Amino acid sequence: MKILAIETSFDETSVAIVEDGVRVHSCVISSSMDMHAKTGGAIPENAARKQVEYMIPALNEALAEAHCEDMNGIDAIGVTVGPGLIGSLLVGVETAKTLAAVFNKPLIPVNHVKAHVYGTFLSDTPPQFPLVAIIVSGGHTDFVYMSEHGQYEWVGGTRDDAAGECFDKCGRILGLGYPGGPAVAKAAQIFLDAHPTTKLHALPRPMAFDDTNDVSFSGLKTAMARLVKQNEVDHTYSTEQLAAELQEAIIDTLINKTKRIIQQRSPRSVVLCGGVSANVQLKSRFLALQKNELASISIHVPDLKYSTDNAAMIGSYAFFNYHPENPDSIAPNPELHF
Ligand code: KG4
Ligand code: ZN
Numbered sequence: 001m002k003i004l005a006i007e008t009s010f011d012e013t014s015v016a017i018v019e020d021g022v023r024v025h026s027c028v029i030s031s032s033m034d035m036h037a038k039t040g041g042a043i044p045e046n047a048a049r050k051q052v053e054y055m056i057p058a059l060n061e062a063l064a065e066a067h068c069e070d071m072n073g074i075d076a077i078g079v080t081v082g083p084g085l086i087g088s089l090l091v092g093v094e095t096a097k098t099l100a101a102v103f104n105k106p107l108i109p110v111n112h113v114k115a116h117v118y119g120t121f122l123s124d125t126p127p128q129f130p131l132v133a134i135i136v137s138g139g140h141t142d143f144v145y146m147s148e149h150g151q152y153e154w155v156g157g158t159r160d161d162a163a164g165e166c167f168d169k170c171g172r173i174l175g176l177g178y179p180g181g182p183a184v185a186k187a188a189q190i191f192l193d194a195h196p197t198t199k200l201h202a203l204p205r206p207m208a209f210d211d212t213n214d215v216s217f218s219g220l221k222t223a224m225a226r227l228v229k230q231n232e233v234d235h236t237y238s239t240e241q242l243a244a245e246l247q248e249a250i251i252d253t254l255i256n257k258t259k260r261i262i263q264q265r266s267p268r269s270v271v272l273c274g275g276v277s278a279n280v281q282l283k284s285r286f287l288a289l290q291k292n293e294l295a296s297i298s299i300h301v302p303d304l305k306y307s308t309d310n311a312a313m314i315g316s317y318a319f320f321n322y323h324p325e326n327p328d329s330i331a332p333n334p335e336l337h338f
Contacts (some may be wrong), residue, residue, distance in 0.1 A: 013050070018316055051092070158217060
């Protein structure tokens with residue numbers, strides 16, 4: 001079954017054609033990130049306008065690349081309905097509803113956060129159930145136990161800021177620009193390459209060692225702001241070291257909570273996903289878990305292109321959770337939960 005998938009929750013316009021949930025025939029991603037970098041963050045109105053501009057070209061390109069011009073061979077349509085920015089979501093949802101009506105195709109509404117897990121199904125070695133998913137993105141940090149497709153049990157997550165949000169806000173505090181995550185990671189890597197043995201403990205790890213499955217990142221942002229202010233006086237740290245300190249604090253926190261949840265749940269696989277899973281150090285610390293303490297559990301991280309927002313994961317989710325709905329009842333939901 002070939003699914004045409006559309007993702008427009010934020011600042012990426014993505015269209016993919018995915019067969020049987022695993023085989024990506026095309027995945028076009030047009031991003032308006034560069035425009036948002038100029039304003040230091042995404043202005044929702046601007047993001048929505050770019051979605052309108054990019055939608056039809058992305059659609060045409062994805063169909064052409066998959067040799068499905070005129071919707072030839074497409075069996076169904078999957079679309080992100082939330083969470084996200086309302087203006088951005090509307091563009092994708094209305095496009096999908098129009099295509100479904102004109103070409104008489106089933107339409108599957110998709111929860112963007114749940115779909116991040118499916119970035120790891122676009123692989124020759126997909127995860128096995130039951131699995132624990134560590135979903136770390138710009139808007140969400142959720143820890144989820146899945147006994148099978150469609151069965152989600154939320155077992156923990158952030159009490160305030162998301163991990164990506166913490167990277168982004170601290171990136172701004174450090175003057176590293178937008179989006180902060182990749183910029184912090186790049187600066188941190190410069191420090192780590194030059195000082196591989198330096199212990200990084202200038203920042204706290206709020207809640208990392210307590211007896212809950214939750215995390216909190218807003219205190220880390222406040223601690224970073226304080227440290228930067230102090231550093232302006234005593235010049236103890238370079239910007240690159242501060243970036244490495246932040247990255248290490250976030251990674252330590254996520255790793256500790258993951259180990260705790262694994263102990264409680266004994267899953268067969270652990271999935272690290274969401275935009276922050278593009279972080280090379282985070283990824284390697286997760287993969288190292290398998291070699292060291294958790295040899296019986298397989299650890300899965302999406303390919304880099306399926307870590308950050310993309311429509312291929314939407315197409316995979318729609319296949320494995322094939323529940324078409326009447327297009328008239330489908331509407332964007334910016335606050336959509338698990
Ligand atoms: O999943 P995603 O693409 O969009 C949302 O659903 O939010 O995640 C975007 C988040 C941003 O906060 C971005 O800074 C972060 O992922 N991110 C990273 C890296 N690449 C993207 N964070 C840390 N290191 C990275 N290399
Ligand atoms: Zn996302």
